[in-house]
Amino acid sequence: MKNPIFRRLFLFLAIMGPGIITSNVDNDAGGITTYSMAGAALGYKILWVFIPMIVALVVIQEMCTRMGAVTGKGLADLIRERFGVRITFYAMVGLLLGNLGNIMSEFAGVAASMELFGVSKYVSLPLAALFTWWLVLRWSYKVVERVFLAACLIYFCYIISGYLAHPQWGEVARGLVVPSFSFDSSYLVILVGVIGTTIAPWMQFYIQASVVEKGITVKDYTYTKYDVIVGSIMVNLVAVFIVISCAATLHTHGIQVESAKEAALALAPLAGTWASTLFAIGLLNASLFSASILPLSTAYFICEAFGIEAGIDKSWGEAPAFYWLYTILIIIGAGFILIPKISLIQVMFWSQVVNGVMLPFVLIFMLLLINNRDLMGEYVNRWGYNLVSWTTVVIMTVLTLLMVVTSLF
Amino acid sequence: MEKLRVLGEFFFSQIQGKPIYDHQARKVGNLRDLAIRWEGDTPRVTGIKYARDIQKHIPLEQVARINPNHIDLLHELNEATLVPLQPDEIYMGKWLMDKQIIDLKGSKVVRVNDIRLFWLQGRDQKHLVLNAVDIGWRGLARRLGVEFLFRRLENHLVWWEFIQHPEDKTASLRLRGEKQQLDQLHPADLAEIIEDLDYKKRADFIEDLDVEVAAEAFVEMELDTQIEILEHMGSQQASDLLEEMPPDEAADLLAELPEEKSVELLNLMEPEEAQEVRELMDYEEGTAGSLMTPEYIALSPEITAAEAIRQLRTLAAEAETIYYLYIIKEEETLIGVISLRELLMANPEAQLRDFMQTRLIFVQPQDDEKEVAEAVNKYNLLAIPVVDDESRMLGIITVDDVLEMLVPDRGSLETFASLFVRKRTMR
Numbered sequence: 001m002k003n004p005i006f007r008r009l010f011l012f013l014a015i016m017g018p019g020i021i022t023s024n025v026d027n028d029a030g031g032i033t034t035y036s037m038a039g040a041a042l043g044y045k046i047l048w049v050f051i052p053m054i055v056a057l058v059v060i061q062e063m064c065t066r067m068g069a070v071t072g073k074g075l076a077d078l079i080r081e082r083f084g085v086r087i088t089f090y091a092m093v094g095l096l097l098g099n100l101g102n103i104m105s106e107f108a109g110v111a112a113s114m115e116l117f118g119v120s121k122y123v124s125l126p127l128a129a130l131f132t133w134w135l136v137l138r139w140s141y142k143v144v145e146r147v148f149l150a151a152c153l154i155y156f157c158y159i160i161s162g163y164l165a166h167p168q169w170g171e172v173a174r175g176l177v178v179p180s181f182s183f184d185s186s187y188l189v190i191l192v193g194v195i196g197t198t199i200a201p202w203m204q205f206y207i208q209a210s211v212v213e214k215g216i217t218v219k220d221y222t223y224t225k226y227d228v229i230v231g232s233i234m235v236n237l238v239a240v241f242i243v244i245s246c247a248a249t250l251h252t253h254g255i256q257v258e259s260a261k262e263a264a265l266a267l268a269p270l271a272g273t274w275a276s277t278l279f280a281i282g283l284l285n286a287s288l289f290s291a292s293i294l295p296l297s298t299a300y301f302i303c304e305a306f307g308i309e310a311g312i313d314k315s316w317g318e319a320p321a322f323y324w325l326y327t328i329l330i331i332i333g334a335g336f337i338l339i340p341k342i343s344l345i346q347v348m349f350w351s352q353v354v355n356g357v358m359l360p361f362v363l364i365f366m367l368l369l370i371n372n373r374d375l376m377g378e379y380v381n382r383w384g385y386n387l388v389s390w391t392t393v394v395i396m397t398v399l400t401l402l403m404v405v406t407s408l409f
Numbered sequence: 410m411e412k413l414r415v416l417g418e419f420f421f422s423q424i425q426g427k428p429i430y431d432h433q434a435r436k437v438g439n440l441r442d443l444a445i446r447w448e449g450d451t452p453r454v455t456g457i458k459y460a461r462d463i464q465k466h467i468p469l470e471q472v473a474r475i476n477p478n479h480i481d482l483l484h485e486l487n488e489a490t491l492v493p494l495q496p497d498e499i500y501m502g503k504w505l506m507d508k509q510i511i512d513l514k515g516s517k518v519v520r521v522n523d524i525r526l527f528w529l530q531g532r533d534q535k536h537l538v539l540n541a542v543d544i545g546w547r548g549l550a551r552r553l554g555v556e557f558l559f560r561r562l563e564n565h566l567v568w569w570e571f572i573q574h575p576e577d578k579t580a581s582l583r584l585r586g587e588k589q590q591l592d593q594l595h596p597a598d599l600a601e602i603i604e605d606l607d608y609k610k611r612a613d614f615i616e617d618l619d620v621e622v623a624a625e626a627f628v629e630m631e632l633d634t635q636i637e638i639l640e641h642m643g644s645q646q647a648s649d650l651l652e653e654m655p656p657d658e659a660a661d662l663l664a665e666l667p668e669e670k671s672v673e674l675l676n677l678m679e680p681e682e683a684q685e686v687r688e689l690m691d692y693e694e695g696t697a698g699s700l701m702t703p704e705y706i707a708l709s710p711e712i713t714a715a716e717a718i719r720q721l722r723t724l725a726a727e728a729e730t731i732y733y734l735y736i737i738k739e740e741e742t743l744i745g746v747i748s749l750r751e752l753l754m755a756n757p758e759a760q761l762r763d764f765m766q767t768r769l770i771f772v773q774p775q776d777d778e779k780e781v782a783e784a785v786n787k788y789n790l791l792a793i794p795v796v797d798d799e800s801r802m803l804g805i806i807t808v809d810d811v812l813e814m815l816v817p818d819r820g821s822l823e824t825f826a827s828l829f830v831r832k833r834t835m836r
Binding site for chain 1: 549554578579
């Protein structure tokens with residue numbers, strides 16, 4: 001390891017994970033649905049949104065990884081220690097309910113994508129639940145993280161699928177750099193929806209917990225920053241291609257879709273079965289991936305808040321509460337979708353509302369914590385960074401609240 | 410010993426935010442936080458923070474009564490008698506409530522859900538001391554204002570005596586109790602406990618131990634673990650630890666660290682110890698030179714057996730092995746060796762030169778470690794001397810260093826075994 005470039009690359013490969021994984025889970029079943037709908041309804045002109053979104057993601061996730069590396073504690077740990085039990089307790093209840101709704105929608109995504117391959121949900125869901133449960137329970141953090149990273153690569157399906165849709169690249173390029181805006185209410189709803197799905201409260205807890213569990217310290221922190229940047233770019237690139245494949249096909253033919261499953265089906269006659277199949281594989285991967293991470297993230301923050309041992313590297317005997325929570329969340333999440341003739345719309349709606357209401361609190365807690373010298377020492381935000389992050393937080397908060405309001409009325 | 414009478418007991422959550430009145434029942438503020446001083450086993454309250462913006466406290470001496478619903482002062486609130494937070498004091502609500510509690514092995518157990526205080530009458534003054542930490546669900550419910558739902562639950566308390574003083578205010582609280590027992594453990598067992606901890610806790614744990622105990626345990630660990638721990642320790646502590654280690658082990662370890670770090674640590678060490686280690690670091694890995702230690706027993710050929718035994722008593726503490734005594738002429742030339750058995754059996758008046766072995770078995774620093782192992786095995790030695798071309802004694806290699814080299818995979822085998830056991834007990 002004499003060559004400094006190889007040495008750095010090696011270090012990066014060892015440290016990468018938390019940022020890339022957390023970002024990619026962002027493209028979960030709900031995200032893919034939103035992007036498909038956006039592409040079908042608005043075409044290329046929504047693409048510009050994804051560039052500022054990269055910045056927002058990097059800024060917010062970087063702060064969490066920094067807090068994890070400097071303090072060695074999770075976000076829920078810090079919130080409890082700084083803001084007391086009452087706030088923490090109600091925040092945890094809110095996050096738990098919001099996440100439970102999300103977990104259900106991930107399992108619904110698994111069911112939908114497997115149905116595209118002709119597999120009944122009564123077969124696919126128990127298998128998917130068992131797989132995610134077994135993966136985390138059986139293996140160490142290192143192995144689980146590598147599996148998750150491999151899952152991130154499957155997202156490239158969407159890039160191929162987008163390419164197979166033969167988009168007009170000139171239009172794509174213009175859509176990416178020229179911002180378009182309209183006060184048309186359906187445009188606003190979709191715009192807010194796309195941005196609102198980008199940053200969810202659970203992500204902050206997950207990324208920080210995984211930095212802590214991985215044992216990343218201030219010394220290795222630079223590489224984690226790259227990890228966050230690579231992850232944020234990757235996730236938005238995939239999102240861009242989802243929009244492109246729907247824009248090039250569905251939008252040009254004036255087809256509107258309501259779900260990712262419909263989008264995959266509608267792609268087949270327009271872009272070929274390969275594009276459609278890749279789209280479906282992507283959806284399955286995304287749902288399965290998120291169905292293991294969301295319960296994990298929830299188990300982490302609940303245990304942190306009550307000060308109970310947590311972590312994939314602990315055995316069931318060392319961290320029973322953590323594993324039981326994880327197990328129960330998976331059982332409830334998958335079990336709910338197994339109920340015949342169940343409608344997810346109500347559940348999704350409320351989980352979106354709860355998450356939307358929680359997000360501003362979580363982001364503001366984060367900013368207060370990261371500027372606390374007792375905790376962060378010299379690693380507090382600089383004023384320029386604070387300006388950017390407060391702006392991001394305010395914009396995200398307004399948009400998320402708008403999303404909550406538009407879904408209420 | 411001062412006789413104390415309990416005037417009242419209550420939880421912090423019950424008095425937090427409650428009004429404070431002066432002697433004429435005029436309200437002066439609310440109890441926002443308590444300043445405490447943590448000396449010895451039990452922390453004591455020294456003052457009451459009574460307003461958000463005022464950074465000074467009402468000293469405890471001015472308090473007449475504390476009830477769960479209100480606090481009464483002896484006389485009027487006088488700005489001049491207020492005191493600011495002292496350097497050895499911390500705020501209880503801010504820094505102790507909700508804090509993580511970890512057990513001896515560093516596992517997270519629970520958080521400080523509430524704190525129970527005793528209001529005591531001493532001979533001439535009153536005290537407010539922290540008596541126990543509430544770690545139960547009832548304490549949590551009390552904080553949330555729904556204790557009435559949990560009246561049937563017992564309070565789950567940990568006495569303050571069982572909690573260790575944290576190094577800094579952001580650190581977790583550690584349960585104590587077995588520290589003294591730890592010092593009694595065999596170094597190899599202690600090493601195993603430390604290796605089971607995660608990387609952050611290891612350094613803390615070692616820093617808590619007596620430095621000699623820590624060094625003994627440290628030597629028993631795998632090289633990778635040693636490096637990791639050293640990198641997470643403060644440099645001063647790390648160099649103290651290195652000084653206590655046998656120089657050959659210290660040299661091996663330093664050779665694996667980044668150069669900057671090893672230079673920094675060497676500079677912090679006592680010059681004499683550092684010099685020994687530096688010399689050893691010059692030898693290439695896998696040679697006799699890299700295995701040897703300069704801590705052997707050297708005696709003059711002119712002294713008698715009785716004198717040798719007397720000298721041995723003082724030299725034994727520092728030496729790696731005492732079973733062989735090396736007889737050395739001026740300029741450290743090795744001329745003979747005596748085993749401990751031979752020394753004990755010899756006539757006390759006999760000079761060492763008369764009964765020392767002169768047929769010497771030795772290796773040279775550039776010899777391969779395999780040759781060392783062969784020589785040790787062939788002649789059944791417990792240690793073998795290393796000499797240079799002019800027969801000058803450089804150090805010795807003990808049989809345990811040879812064994813370590815011959816059985817390198819001990820560590821990974823053990824890891825597998827423990828993994829197996831752990832997975833089985835999980836089911």
